[in-house]
């Protein structure tokens with residue numbers, strides 16, 4: 001068994017062969033060789049996983065767990081982003097009940113921990129259901145309550161609704177689960193509402209996530225005031241004067257970049273935009289599989305890393321992925337980047353963010369088996385992880401010292417009942 005420890009210089013540190021991690025309560029108390037640790041903690045219960053690697057938990061920086069029931073539901077709309085968004089919104093708002101959404105989020109949370117994800121950044125219209133799902137599965141994360149509203153005349157009203165929801169959601173916060181805010185996108189939330197939400201995020205010290213620079217349609221909307229998003233507003237009698245700016249420059253103008261936001265996608269960015277992201281300490285959730293599946297193109301991962309922009313990986317919802325698997329996402333990101341200076345170790349560091357196997361840190365860790373037919377022989381555990389493995393090779397997931405997944409079971413969750421309910425929801429849809 002090998003232990004991959006702290007990321008150094010945006011790459012993972014050298015693996016420790018025959019490595020081990022000592023955990024006490026929610027914390028890591030030591031990391032080293034198995035022999036060293038066995039001598040230091042003679043009373044400890046020791047477990048061995050054979051040919052496997054221990055690494056910090058994977059961090060999914062952009063997902064929508066509530067949409068898990070829509071996996072495979074939108075395949076025919078993929079070439080038309082507007083139709084895709086409309087069918088998704090109708091299903092979520094008009095056809096799924098509150099319990100359906102809770103089941104959907106719960107199944108998504110189970111899928112995440114099964115794939116070694118220990119922390120999520122989840123954007124949700126029904127944030128309460130997502131928070132309950134995270135809590136019930138034992139997943140760490142921030143649930144970002146979404147806000148919509150393209151009509152400036154309703155900005156105050158929509159903002160007041162968001163504030164009220166956040167107030168209610170605070171009651172559900174725990175040491176592991178926090179609340180953030182998410183104005184959905186530049187084409188679904190008007191400028192005045194973006195300004196109000198940005199000020200709120202800063203004054204309340206709430207994290208903010210937003211979709212940004214994702215599609216050609218968004219670019220046409222902001223730069224020229226043309227395309228389906230502009231036409232849809234015109235049909236609803238909503239006035240729209242395009243700022244004639246790139247998404248990133250526009251988000252600077254309306255104050256979003258002042259809250260060190262987490263921006264999902266960032267595909268349509270130029271060097272000046274990337275510079276602005278770096279200057280404002282904005283962070284990027286890179287979702288290469290979702291972007292490719294919807295035909296939006298690919299974000300310039302290497303340019304972000306070169307400019308020292310903080311980047312994480314996101315699965316986005318499984319409605320556009322179709323799996324929540326960050327090892328697979330890391331491989332896909334690496335292959336798409338096609339950059340000889342990018343290493344597998346750096347790619348893995350992007351997937352684990354600031355997670356560390358180090359004394360005093362939270363015990364969020366994952367054991368991934370390395371003896372599958374698709375993995376043997378293993379010359380190097382890091383490249384074996386990134387190029388030959390997937391979330392299905394995860395043997396154990398621990399969050400804050402608690403085993404949430406082991407031996408094909410998510411602890412304390414009736415997955416049989418959830419599976420039956422998921423199929424029921426699919427039948428209805």
Ligand SMILES: [Zn+2]
Pocket residue numbers: 062063064211264316317
């Ligand atoms: Zn998204």
